[in-house]
Every structure is written in structure tokens, then in C-alpha cells.
Amino acid sequence: MADVQKTLVLIKPDAVQRERVGEVLSRFERKGLKIVAMKLIHLDETVLADHYHHHVDKPFYKGLVEFMMQTPVVGIVFEGVGAIDEVRKVNGATNPLEADAGTVRADFSMSVAGNIVHASDSLENAQEEIKRFFKEEEVFSYDKLTDQYHLG
Ligand code: IDP
Ligand code: MG
Numbered sequence: 001m002a003d004v005q006k007t008l009v010l011i012k013p014d015a016v017q018r019e020r021v022g023e024v025l026s027r028f029e030r031k032g033l034k035i036v037a038m039k040l041i042h043l044d045e046t047v048l049a050d051h052y053h054h055h056v057d058k059p060f061y062k063g064l065v066e067f068m069m070q071t072p073v074v075g076i077v078f079e080g081v082g083a084i085d086e087v088r089k090v091n092g093a094t095n096p097l098e099a100d101a102g103t104v105r106a107d108f109s110m111s112v113a114g115n116i117v118h119a120s121d122s123l124e125n126a127q128e129e130i131k132r133f134f135k136e137e138e139v140f141s142y143d144k145l146t147d148q149y150h151l152g
Helices: 011-016 021-031 045-052 061-068 083-091 104-109 123-133
Strands: 004-011 034-040 073-081 117-119
Touching: 004 021, 004 123, 011 045, 011 123, 021 061, 021 073, 021 083, 045 061, 045 123, 061 123, 073 117, 083 104, 083 117, 104 117
Parallel strands: none
Antiparallel strands: 004 073, 004 117, 034 073
């Protein structure tokens, strides 16, 4: 069985604008991922330059940064068995037009620029991204009655 992991999700401004925050959050919750941290974050250019450092030279970078600052985003840390890959499975491919039906991106979006949700893509990046957006004391550790179903 895979390890219990933590991963970072950002519900992006298009989901906030389009009033889909609750529906998107519920996709992860119903899967069995445990919310261990959650807050609104209004991103700025400095944090986005860190977060999207792998895209700074891309032609879409400026638009991506402006988009990500449109509204606060919902930052969430999820915990679960193999959470990093499981969350990306729930999200689907980066381009919603290529994502499988049933995934968040396929079901809620038609545009790669407005693809609803961000999630960490590796253990190293998850640890770095959680630290980027959350203080240690904002990430909780607690038992839930349903752990027996999700951690077995
Ligand atoms: P990911 O979000 O699936 O991990 P990345 O390649 O890390 O995909 O890209 C980060 C974000 O940059 C994407 O989620 C998307 O919002 C944006 N992005 C990626 N490629 C494009 C593009 O070709 N045009 C516009 N935005 C893009
Ligand atoms: Mg990525």
C-alpha cells in the first residue's frame, strides 16, 4: 500500500468566479481525502513567481499570473494514502479538453488557462508547496471516524 501523504490543492479564481468552490471541494472530500488545512489566499506576483517558476519563460506566464490574482484562491492541504497521485487523478489532465470525463477539469472546464484547480505533482513539490502557502501550525493532525475506511 502507498504511504499516507499530504498534498497541496489550490481552487483557482475561475472556480471562485463561477461559484464552483463547494462542488470542487466535495469531489476530494467524497473520495476520502482528509482536509488538514484550508484557507483563502490572495496570491501576489512574488509567490506566483515561486509557484510557477517552471513556466516563467512561457508565453502564457503573464496571463497565468494575472488570472491567479483575480480573486483569492482556496488553499487546501489534503492527506490520504497516495494522496499526491490520487488528487491529480481526481483533477484530470492539465488541458480540460484532454481530461477524462468524470475528472474535475473535464467536468467543469473547457480551457487550459482556466482549469479550475492546482495540485502538487511529486512528494518533493508537495512538501515545498505546503510550506509556501501554510505555516506549520495551520496544518492539523486529527483522527476521523471514517479513517478506518480510507486508511485500510
Ligand atoms: P498542472 O497544473 O496540471 O500541474 P502545469 O504544466 O504545472 O500543469 O501548468 C501549471 C498551470 O499553468 C496549468 O494548470 C495551467 O493553468 C497553466 N498552463 C499550462 N499550460 C498552459 C498553456 O498552454 N496555456 C495557458 N495556461 C497554461
Ligand atoms: Mg504543475
